[in-house]
Amino acid sequence: MNGNQANGRHCVRATGPNGAAATFARGMADKPRVKAPKQRATPSSDDSDRPRRLLLIGGLLAALVVAAVLFAAFGRGGSGPDEVAVRADLEAAGCTLKTVKALSGDHSVSPGGVSDKWNTDPPTNGPHYGEAAIFGIYKEELEPARVVHDLEHGGIFILYGDEVPDSAVQQLEAFYDDHKTGTIMAPLARLGDEFALGAWVAVGGDDKAHLAKCKSFSKGAVSSFFGAFQFLGPERYDPSDLQPGA
Numbered sequence: 285m286n287g288n289q290a291n292g293r294h295c296v297r298a299t300g301p302n303g304a305a306a307t308f309a310r311g312m313a314d315k316p317r318v319k320a321p322k323q324r325a326t327p328s329s330d331d332s333d334r335p336r337r338l339l340l341i342g343g344l345l346a347a348l349v350v351a352a353v354l355f356a357a358f359g360r361g362g363s364g365p366d367e368v369a370v371r372a373d374l375e376a377a378g379c380t381l382k383t384v385k386a387l388s389g390d391h392s393v394s395p396g397g398v399s400d401k402w403n404t405d406p407p408t409n410g411p412h413y414g415e416a417a418i419f420g421i422y423k424e425e426l427e428p429a430r431v432v433h434d435l436e437h438g439g440i441f442i443l444y445g446d447e448v449p450d451s452a453v454q455q456l457e458a459f460y461d462d463h464k465t466g467t468i469m470a471p472l473a474r475l476g477d478e479f480a481l482g483a484w485v486a487v488g489g490d491d492k493a494h495l496a497k498c499k500s501f502s503k504g505a506v507s508s509f510f511g512a513f514q515f516l517g518p519e520r521y522d523p524s525d526l527q528p529g530a
Contacts, residue, residue, distance in 0.1 A: 364487035365512035367494075374509065377502035386484055386491035387411070389436050389518060393429040406443055406472060407432050408482040409493035420528045421460055422470035431468060435484040435493075438517035439466045439526055440510060443482070445475030452479065455501040466514055466526035481506065483513035491518055 371381045384403045387410030393399050399411040412432035419439060431441055442456055456479060460469045472480070481496040496509055515523055 364490065365485065365516070367512070370494075370508050370512045373505045374496050374498070377498065377505035378500060379496050379498035379502070379505055382495045382497075384409070384493050384495075386486070386493045386518070389432075389484075395427050395429060397429055399429075404482070404493060404495040406441070406475075406480055406482060406495070408435055408495050409484045409491075412436065417468060418528075419464075419466065419468050419526055419530055421457065422468075424470070425472055426468070426470045431470075431482075432484075434468050435482060436517050436519050437466075437521045437526060438484075438515040438519075438523075439468055440514050441482045442467065442469040442479065443472040443475060444469075444479035445477055446471065446473040447477040448475075448479055452501045455503075456506075459501075459503065459506055463510055464528050465523050467510075481509050483509070483516075484518065485513050485516045486518035486520075487516055 367383060374381045382404060387401055387403065389409065390411050391414035392411045393413050395413050395415075397413075399407070401410050403410065407428050409432065411429075413427070413429040414433070415430065416433035416437060416439075417426050417430040419434065435441065442460060444453055444456060456469065460467055475497075478497045478499050479501075481494075481498075483494045485492050485494065494509070494513055496505075498505065515521075515526075
């Protein structure tokens with residue numbers, strides 16, 4: 285009995301091709317397994333499209349910024365107010381509407397001065413004083429050169445002659461009370477039995493000024509003028525900056 289037998293083990297020597305294969309298999313089983321190298325992840329279609337998506341999003345954001353700038357510069361929409369409808373409403377109420385090409389708004393007029401360039405009476409655009417009148421309602425006449433500056437900021441004036449009936453003045457004051465933001469109201473004796481509405485509008489690079497004159501009050505006609513032309517001045521101010529007292 286040899287040593288292996290003494291240990292109670294039977295040692296079988298592998299011989300021949302089959303035995304060699306078995307021995308090789310046992311040897312391989314004793315060796316530590318080597319992990320296969322990790323495969324490099326191939327970029328998914330989402331990853332490969334990411335730069336394109338970022339460019340698309342950037343382009344959309346740029347377009348929105350441009351649209352916002354154009355809106356701020358040119359007012360509500362690109363087509364401008366419906367002047368035809370406003371004229372029809374005013375004429376149906378017995379009013380007139382004069383529309384002129386607006387002049388350059390330089391600050392070349394003294395507070396109590398006038399300009400020979402003004403193309404409406406009362407003036408609605410063009411040269412004016414460098415400080416606007418305070419928005420509100422007045423019982424005394426205002427300096428026109430200051431009022432034009434209010435219109436440049438998007439305001440509207442209501443001016444009434446010394447022959448306008450008290451009942452019409454009261455109706456205008458009631459209208460003012462509902463439209464205080466961006467509105468200035470005062471007497472102007474030379475208008476006689478008429479009251480006037482004035483606005484300076486800049487939309488799409490086409491600057492115009494509008495002057496309506498009426499002998500009787502029509503809430504629909506006055507509302508049409510305000511709805512179309514207010515807050516569209518060439519120096520665009522937010523309505524919150526055009527409160528009474530400002």
